[in-house]
Amino acid sequence: MDVWSSLMDGFATALTPMNLLFAVIGVLLGTAVGVLPGLGPAMTVALLLPVTAALEPTSAFIMFAGIYYGGMFGGSTTSILLNTPGESSSVVTAIEGNKMAKAGRAAQALATAAIGSFIAGTIGTALLAVFAPIVVQFAVSLGAPSYFAIMILALLAVTAVLGSSRLRGFASLALGLAIGLVGIDSVTGQRRLTFGQPLLVDGLDIVVVAVAIFAVGEALWVAAHLRRTPLHVIPVGRPWMGKKDWSRSWKPWLRGTAFGFPFGALPAGGAEIPTFLSYVTEKRLTKHPEEFGKGAIEGVAGPEAANNAAAAGTLTPMLALGLPTNATAAVMLAAFTSYGIQPGPQLFSSQGPLVWALIASLFIGNFLLLLINLPLAPVWAKLLQLPRPYLYAGILFFATLGAYSVNLQAFDLVILLVLGALGFMMRRFGLPVLPLILGVILGPRIEGQLRKTLQLSAGDPAGLFSEPIAIVVYIIVALILAWPLIFKLIRRNRPAKKPLLPANSGAADYSD
């Protein structure tokens, strides 16, 4: 009831002509950058942050919502028409999608991706609208110790679960935390890591950090390895589906949605696992197993739905707890802070109209995507032919402009280049980018909660465990950290038919 009326208010805000215009701009922009190689939704939102600073927060977030969903859609277009997916979440789509396109069924692949995205996005957003307030109700009862624990969980989970090397994930996280330390300590007023440089006292602007790592680092990295032979783009007409395609698609769409949303909503979300699970499930359940590996429509429909439902799910912890678990959500969270809006469970009460307008605009954005992008697919395919020098020079140009316009200081551009070089190095040596960004954003907040916790307990470390939720979360953290060791032990012991060692820390010591 309450959700319903708030949501209707949100629609009323989001459907004003001005905000609708921003939603359309967001969707078009999001799809364009999703299609364009080298650009992703996270980078786009980061590049737009300075520009949108002059806008109303509501309008800005309506546009970001469009970019968020549009970027997903654009990413799937690329992975179907080219065989090189831009985002890790659309890797699975490329497997069957590109085969379909090569077999002359690009129109159907794009159609099932678009319609599946729409259905999954709509269901996912509805679930978000229902669940986020419930999570908030639960979250407002939590104190600093629980928040501290949950944030630690989010950081560790994203670092340890995603990506191929945990060690490199932690290295990236540590660098991010160090960057987050720069500036005046908010409690004591001490200057940390400023090296006597007055321009560093206010800390590093998150916009500058995000633009440097996502945009400058990416442009330099691609420049170093620019593909000299142009990729072959499969030409496509207007997407459409036959009756048979529909009947083969609708179940995978729903199953994909069921996989995607819960995984997205978990603190260690991400879309890689659900898209993969959806693919495996469809492969097992299909009535046309001979088509898998040669372009089965189920293999596009399921993962694409899972991808979009996960995207909606990710917004649940972002809005309800202030916890981002993917890059775009992290940058959107930074946007909240730059508007002076405190993210966290108070968001729904303090910024209710804004949050509901954002959720309403997610529905609208989804619908617009379907409406605008089905006819525009051939145009997007043409966009893939944009000459690469212009594309990457443009990224550098707008990155510079965006970072400079925040404070109008050339010094920020020096930081942009230094951190851009760091971004280049991270891409070269396989350090994931996401833990660094989360470290920069969550680091200061984690420190704040830690200090609040110990202030309440007068310095007694037992204060960290003073709430039951905190203890539960620490157990999960311990399991995540110990998992590879447990896994190693199980594998080592199984062939020898030895009894399994109990999975406690004592047993883990024997693994090396």
Add this chain to the structure above:
Amino acid sequence: MSSLATGLKGRAELGVSLLLGVVGILVFLDANGLVTPYSQSDPVGPKTVPFIVSGLLIVCAVLLAINVLRGGKGEAEGGEDVDLAHPADWKTVLPLAGAFILNVLLIDWAGWVISGTILFWGSVLALGSRRYIRDGLISIALSLLTFYGFYLGLGIALPAGLLEGIL
């Protein structure tokens, strides 16, 4: 010496380890230099978290060094336009960085329209485009458009620099 050199060859990743270690030591020294009296209202103080972060950095540096020396390798990131088959092309990257630095040096003095033009033109050239005239015109148009767009649309006055009074 030569055996050390061959041992280090192809292990550029040790540089990452070195960077982590150096940053870790810097964070430690910086936090160590803070002077704060113990305060009842802030038992954690401003030093604790930097110490933890520096510890994490140094542990990662050591583990990464061990991992690399044992033959571990970070996976370079792929992408639509990335061709990992050829080695890093410094002839593209360095001029690109040069155009960027030139912009940083010129922006406050010469103004955005001039420095932005140089940035875009230089970048396009560095990335291999050879249509000098067309690229130049596009660069000038982009800089002018963004200059006026930011001024009129967002109320942000980018520096006019040398062209002060003309623009």
